[in-house]
Amino acid sequence: MTITDLKPGEIAIIDEFEAYMPPIKLLELGCLPGSSIEILIEAPINGPIYVNVNGSHIAIRRTVASQIGVLPFKSAEHE
Amino acid sequence: MSKSINVALIGNPNTGKTSIFNELTGLNQKVGNYPGITVEKKEGICKLSRGLRAHIIDLPGTYSLNTTSLDESVVVELLMNKNDKDFPEVVVLISDVENLKRNLLLYTQIKDLKIPVILAINMADRMLRKGIKIDVPQLEKDLDTRIALISARKKTGIDELKELMANYQTLSNQPVVDASRIAPDYFDRLKLAFPNEDLYKLWLVITQDTNFGEIDKKPLEEKSDFGTLSNAELKRLQHKETIVRYQFINNVLKQSYEVDLHAAKGLRATVDKILMHKVFGYLIFFLILLLIFQAIYDWSSYPMDFIDEQFAALGQWVKTTLPSGVFTDLIAEGILAGIAGIVIFIPQIAFLFFFIAILEESGYMSRVVFLMDRLMRPFGLSGKSIVPLISGAACAIPAIMATRNITNWKERLITILVTPFVTCSARLPVYLIIIALVIPAGTFLGFSYQALTLLLLYFVGFAAALLSAKILHHTLKLSNRQFFVMEMPSYKVPRIKDVLFAAVEKTKSFVYGAGKIILAIAIVLWFLGSNGYRQEFKNAEELVTERINTEGFSTQSQQYIDSQLAEVTTAERYTQLLQIQENAKQQEIASFKLEHSYIGVMGKFIEPMVQPLGYDWKIGIAVLTSFAAREVFVSTLSTIYSVGSEEEDTIKHRMAMEVNVGNNKPLFNFASGISLLLFYAFAMQCMSTLAIVKKETNSWKWPMMQLVGMTLFAYLVALLAYQILQ
Numbered sequence: 001m002t003i004t005d006l007k008p009g010e011i012a013i014i015d016e017f018e019a020y021m022p023p024i025k026l027l028e029l030g031c032l033p034g035s036s037i038e039i040l041i042e043a044p045i046n047g048p049i050y051v052n053v054n055g056s057h058i059a060i061r062r063t064v065a066s067q068i069g070v071l072p073f074k075s076a077e078h079e
Numbered sequence: 080m081s082k083s084i085n086v087a088l089i090g091n092p093n094t095g096k097t098s099i100f101n102e103l104t105g106l107n108q109k110v111g112n113y114p115g116i117t118v119e120k121k122e123g124i125c126k127l128s129r130g131l132r133a134h135i136i137d138l139p140g141t142y143s144l145n146t147t148s149l150d151e152s153v154v155v156e157l158l159m160n161k162n163d164k165d166f167p168e169v170v171v172l173i174s175d176v177e178n179l180k181r182n183l184l185l186y187t188q189i190k191d192l193k194i195p196v197i198l199a200i201n202m203a204d205r206m207l208r209k210g211i212k213i214d215v216p217q218l219e220k221d222l223d224t225r226i227a228l229i230s231a232r233k234k235t236g237i238d239e240l241k242e243l244m245a246n247y248q249t250l251s252n253q254p255v256v257d258a259s260r261i262a263p264d265y266f267d268r269l270k271l272a273f274p275n276e277d278l279y280k281l282w283l284v285i286t287q288d289t290n291f292g293e294i295d296k297k298p299l300e301e302k303s304d305f306g307t308l309s310n311a312e313l314k315r316l317q318h319k320e321t322i323v324r325y326q327f328i329n330n331v332l333k334q335s336y337e338v339d340l341h342a343a344k345g346l347r348a349t350v351d352k353i354l355m356h357k358v359f360g361y362l363i364f365f366l367i368l369l370l371i372f373q374a375i376y377d378w379s380s381y382p383m384d385f386i387d388e389q390f391a392a393l394g395q396w397v398k399t400t401l402p403s404g405v406f407t408d409l410i411a412e413g414i415l416a417g418i419a420g421i422v423i424f425i426p427q428i429a430f431l432f433f434f435i436a437i438l439e440e441s442g443y444m445s446r447v448v449f450l451m452d453r454l455m456r457p458f459g460l461s462g463k464s465i466v467p468l469i470s471g472a473a474c475a476i477p478a479i480m481a482t483r484n485i486t487n488w489k490e491r492l493i494t495i496l497v498t499p500f501v502t503c504s505a506r507l508p509v510y511l512i513i514i515a516l517v518i519p520a521g522t523f524l525g526f527s528y529q530a531l532t533l534l535l536l537y538f539v540g541f542a543a544a545l546l547s548a549k550i551l552h553h554t555l556k557l558s559n560r561q562f563f564v565m566e567m568p569s570y571k572v573p574r575i576k577d578v579l580f581a582a583v584e585k586t587k588s589f590v591y592g593a594g595k596i597i598l599a600i601a602i603v604l605w606f607l608g609s610n611g612y613r614q615e616f617k618n619a620e621e622l623v624t625e626r627i628n629t630e631g632f633s634t635q636s637q638q639y640i641d642s643q644l645a646e647v648t649t650a651e652r653y654t655q656l657l658q659i660q661e662n663a664k665q666q667e668i669a670s671f672k673l674e675h676s677y678i679g680v681m682g683k684f685i686e687p688m689v690q691p692l693g694y695d696w697k698i699g700i701a702v703l704t705s706f707a708a709r710e711v712f713v714s715t716l717s718t719i720y721s722v723g724s725e726e727e728d729t730i731k732h733r734m735a736m737e738v739n740v741g742n743n744k745p746l747f748n749f750a751s752g753i754s755l756l757l758f759y760a761f762a763m764q765c766m767s768t769l770a771i772v773k774k775e776t777n778s779w780k781w782p783m784m785q786l787v788g789m790t791l792f793a794y795l796v797a798l799l800a801y802q803i804l805q
Contacts, residue, residue, distance in 0.1 A: 047453035057567040
């Protein structure tokens with residue numbers, strides 16, 4: 001499951017980065033493995049996604065978002 | 080002479096850094112460029128206690144010392160170069176209270192460079208509303224520095240910050256995070272290879288693609304026995320570094336930073352839902368654009384007309400007051416006209432940047448970028464290009480200056496290069512007069528052909544801009560290391576002071592930066608138009624007088640005389656006649672002189688080239704002088720046709736009478752009219768735009784490429800249109 005599979009209002013936990021190395025800027029803005037991420041708004045026709053990750057409000061394009069794996073909020077809590 | 084220290088203001092974007100800079104320095108600030116690059120350099124002076132003065136440098140906003148743009152490189156390069164005259168004795172890290180966690184990442188990095196850092200937590204007035212509590216003494220202890228809680232808006236804490244700056248020598252310069260933890264073996268080897276260098280600095284030199292003064296990359300490349308790492312490995316380590324820093328920050332904040340989410344009140348979510356709505360979001364943006372357009376298109380026309388009149392009056396005054404001669408003409412028609420050509424843009428630039436500053440300061444601009452990103456993506460641009468491109472419809476000059484918000488250099492360059500295709504207001508007078516001449520008056524589905532043609536021209540301009548952006552995106556070989564990741568700042572009411580400062584600063588940078596070039600070209604064009612080497616030019620007065628005496632006035636002049644006489648009463652007719660005839664004679668002389676001036680000779684010289692487009696040498700001259708500014712087209716034709724007034728109907732009437740010598744058809748027919756419209760739509764005919772492009776790209780290469788590329792394209796399209804339609 002990746003960020004793009006989430007719907008607005010849904011919350012998940014960012015998984016460890018494995019095959020894909022996201023741009024360093026994303027990490028600097030707080031998008032780190034283990035952080036919670038909430039989808040706020042999606043721009044129409046596959047436009048960018050507006051998320052709240054770790055308290056940071058950021059917009060990312062789908063191409064990047066679709067490569068960042070997430071774990072459902074519930075199952076992550078049990079770990 | 081009091082002692083002066085260098086203070087660098089560093090911080091994430093949207094932390095109110097510029098507001099604090101404005102509060103500290105007031106009007107004691109200047110904005111320039113870093114040598115050789117187009118990054119803005121803002122510096123100012125602030126008086127501290129005990130006669131100490133702080134030379135404050137407002138560095139570009141950055142999230143970390145990992146550089147992805149020129150702006151960010153400037154920060155790293157300064158902090159790494161102890162020999163730089165601006166090297167800071169102390170850094171003030173501006174943080175915003177809500178995003179303290181993220182802001183501290185940069186703090187820990189600068190601290191690792193062993194430079195004293197004061198932490199200034201801005202927007203402290205929001206703490207209560209956001210349910211935030213900070214244990215300042217504890218945080219100072221954990222971060223090993225001093226903290227100032229400030230609010231630029233409420234003007235609190237500024238004095239405390241100044242006091243901390245004055246006592247910079249008491250601050251610790253020890254690192255708080257040991258970055259070598261991320262790869263102990265690797266860092267040990269580095270230490271062995273370079274025992275005298277600072278490890279974190281070495282790490283930055285290895286990972287950052289910037290020019291460093293003090294430590295060159297070269298010895299690092301030559302001496303690789305510390306074990307060079309692949310780019311992927313380096314990137315993984317950078318990730319690890321970021322994670323390690325965040326772990327440290329999380330631990331620190333656990334002790335001293337508390338947010339009570341239940342107490343937090345914010346409009347962000349609600350406002351976002353409206354402003355970023357699928358339908359309303361676009362509608363609101365459209366309305367805001369309409370307002371901005373109204374301002375730069377319509378409201379600014381009043382000050383612009385005023386400037387125009389004042390300069391015309393001043394030129395007239397100079398001509399009548401100073402003894403007539405070349406020098407007076409140079410002042411009145413060359414220099415004053417050139418300065419007028421600079422000043423005339425001030426209202427538009429000031430208006431546009433006034434609005435852009437409001438959009439930015441309020442946090443709305445990021446929402447626009449979010450909304451428009453999808454639309455721009457197919458053309459290799461991001462949402463950040465939308466505002467410059469649309470402002471180009473008023474005037475390309477402020478629009479090109481507005482590209483400074485685009486952090487990605489490739490996207491910014493492409494936007495600069497394609498913006499002049501967008502139909503600007505200077506093309507409008509040309510379009511209107513030619514459309515009125517050659518487009519028939521019928522209607523299509525209730526819309527007049529003429530209005531539809533105008534709409535089509537706007538559309539064609541925008542399409543040309545987007546398509547050339549796509550082509551440039553694929554052909555320009557520039558590294559494109561940036562990804563579209565953007566912060567959505569919280570909403571704020573813009574501070575009037577910051578907005579005004581921004582508008583004034585942009586205006587100044589235009590006047591002083593591009594002004595010189597515009598003035599120079601204006602003088603050259605004046606010289607070419609008012610001087611000639613031919614006998615005809617030198618003896619214009621005698622030749623024209625003689626012709627009038629023997630052959631009478633030209634048909635056009637006779638019409639002018641008749642129409643003028645019709646306006647005066649019979650009693651005055653005799654006394655007025657001489658004056659009117661004299662005017663007509665002067666117009667004929669001016670027309671004759673222009674025909675034989677350097678520019679007239681050039682017009683005739685290029686006639687064979689413009690003939691296939693359906694133009695004659697007179698239009699050729701108008702096209703040439705249009706390089707000063709497109710709107711000059713109409714006034715040049717009026718001089719050539721010696722019409723004597725810029726009254727549109729008179730000129731239109733005169734133009735309709737022109738006959739093409741080649742085929743005896745009207746010169747301005749459907750084919751040549753369309754050809755001319757297309758030429759003006761695509762050609763790069765604006766010296767002010769070229770001057771501002773030179774300033775913004777810091778090179779003549781790009782404006783020259785625009786001049787040649789756009790004009791050539793315009794020529795080919797106009798040629799094709801005429802040959803098909805005629």
